[in-house]
Amino acid sequence: MSSESREYLRKAEARLEAAKELLSSRRYEDSISRAYYCALSCARAALTLKDSHPKTHEGTLRAFGELFVKGEGWPKTMGASFSRLKALRDKADYSPSIEATKEDGEWSLRAAADFLKETKSRLRQSQVCRTPSLQVSMPRRSENR
Numbered sequence: 001m002s003s004e005s006r007e008y009l010r011k012a013e014a015r016l017e018a019a020k021e022l023l024s025s026r027r028y029e030d031s032i033s034r035a036y037y038c039a040l041s042c043a044r045a046a047l048t049l050k051d052s053h054p055k056t057h058e059g060t061l062r063a064f065g066e067l068f069v070k071g072e073g074w075p076k077t078m079g080a081s082f083s084r085l086k087a088l089r090d091k092a093d094y095s096p097s098i099e100a101t102k103e104d105g106e107w108s109l110r111a112a113a114d115f116l117k118e119t120k121s122r123l124r125q126s127q128v129c130r131t132p133s134l135q136v137s138m139p140r141r142s143e144n145r
Contacts, residue, residue, distance in 0.1 A: 001049070001123055008045035009123075012038045012116050019109050028105035029092035035105075035112035036089035039082050042119040049123070061086060068122075078118060081111040 015038040022031035040057065043064040047053065050067050054060045061082055069079040088108055092100045 004048045005045040005123065008041045008048065009116075009120060012041035012045065012119075015041060016109075016112055016116055019112060023105045023109055026102070028100040028102060029098060031105045032085075032088050032092045032100055032108045035108035036085040038112040039085050039115045042115050043082060046119060046123060049126070057086065072122075074122060075118065078115060081115055085111055085115075 015034045019031045019034035019038060022028075022034060040060060043060050044053075046068055047060065047063055052063050052067060054063045064082060065079045068074040069076055085108055088100070088104055092104075
């Protein structure tokens with residue numbers, strides 16, 4: 001895994017922790033936002049390995065779906081969760097009134113935690129698959145024996 005991907009995953013973990021703290025203090029909109037950014041950081045960690053660096057949130061969502069959900073067979077629930085997290089975050093951050101509920105916050109936290117766990121697992125698996133196997137050279141037998 002690249003150092004850039006590892007940094008994105010560290011950022012995702014920090015954002016998940018912030019989402020937990022915000023949820024426990026009943027700041028649901030802020031918790032939803034941090035949960036979304038956890039998933040966004042995970043998607044960027046994965047996309048970095050494909051040398052894909054979309055400039056927008058929508059582009060990241062689209063590229064993740066194309067390259068990993070469709071292209072690599074990652075769970076469709078990841079694409080759906082990422083999309084729903086983005087919609088909830090957009091509503092929480094840009095709506096003039098407070099509309100997020102405790103249930104929205106709890107769902108967002110679970111979705112982000114699952115997204116992070118699955119991303120880490122899949123990136124570890126892909127790293128194992130890319131690691132060249134060790135080849136042991138056997139000395140040639142001498143024909144003069």
